[in-house]
Amino acid sequence: MDKTKQPRVIVIAGPSGVGKGTVIKALKKLRTFRISVSHTTRNIRPGETEDISYHFVTREQFRGLVDEGVMLETTIYEGNYYGTSRTAVEDVLAQGQDVVLDIEVEGAKNVRRVYPDAIEFFLLPPSLAELEQRLRDRNSGEDEQTIQGRLARAREEIACAPEFDYIVVNGTVKQTAAVIDACIKTHFLRAKERAPLVDRLLDGETITL
């Protein structure tokens, strides 16, 4: 079976405020995939939609899902739980579609264990100053300590970037999405993906790009 035709898990990770959601929205215009909807215990924000932005659940419900073993990854951020259910991911893959996960760095590490052939991207901000500005703009009214906490965590997460497959600087959203799209296309040309193709050629089949 040609691995290039198999649906894949695509991970988009990076520090809070780097713009993962916006980039994924721009990527939607370039390729077909589905976004895995995460569970969270945080409150719904203006502009968010239940079961589309997140599955909003109580802490008790969240713990129940973890106990049932259906969570692929979970993470705590600012005192709230976030998580991706394995069922949601598997359902999309079973339909033959790629599934994009918008997740935190810790979560990405767990996903890597379950899906070692996931294609993983880490988004970097153009600078730490820029990230700080984005965090302040997004969370206006937060106290200085919270902002500094987010920045400290961002630095720790950024240090994990080399564990991913690709590192992309999110300067211009449109360009970032185009670059991610190009990386996914060329990823399937990497030799480790193409051993089955070589076998088919040697078996006398005609193969294509």
Add this chain to the structure above:
Amino acid sequence: MDKTKQPRVIVIAGPSGVGKGTVIKALKKLRTFRISVSHTTRNIRPGETEDISYHFVTREQFRGLVDEGVMLETTIYEGNYYGTSRTAVEDVLAQGQDVVLDIEVEGAKNVRRVYPDAIEFFLLPPSLAELEQRLRDRNSGEDEQTIQGRLARAREEIACAPEFDYIVVNGTVKQTAAVIDACIKTHFLRAKERAPLVDRLLDGETITL
């Protein structure tokens, strides 16, 4: 120092008859690089130019170069010696330009040892039947035994394809060149290439794609 800015060795390998030379010519229209000129002991063919197609040398001269230790890789094909001098490659890199090597599979293995960060492509034919046809067209008048020998060698070489970085099926030359160009661009976004970028960001610098 940003590794993306360092000139690189780009290897284009594949079985004889797969069209390496034609693809490299098409790649020239897409990006700037220089082609390393190989040494060979075989006779010059119609349409070839001394010191551009190859450095044509005698067996004694070739052995002398090997003894001097200047050959980066050597290989024997159909009773003739072929080789790339390390000096030629280093000269191009020192000028800040990428250098493309059009070499046999055995030679590519040697290059990998000297330049572990070379970007290596293996070109496959769309089918073995197509490769056979190309070999017959190119070497009209050769006896059946020679053709069969070339094909047997091609099969052995193709089995080594998974050792390379990327495997590209050379169906349409223009498309093959475009795909190689895209792979080189995205190669520099691979995490193992970008650790210095992450360090610079954490040091407070502004970085770009």
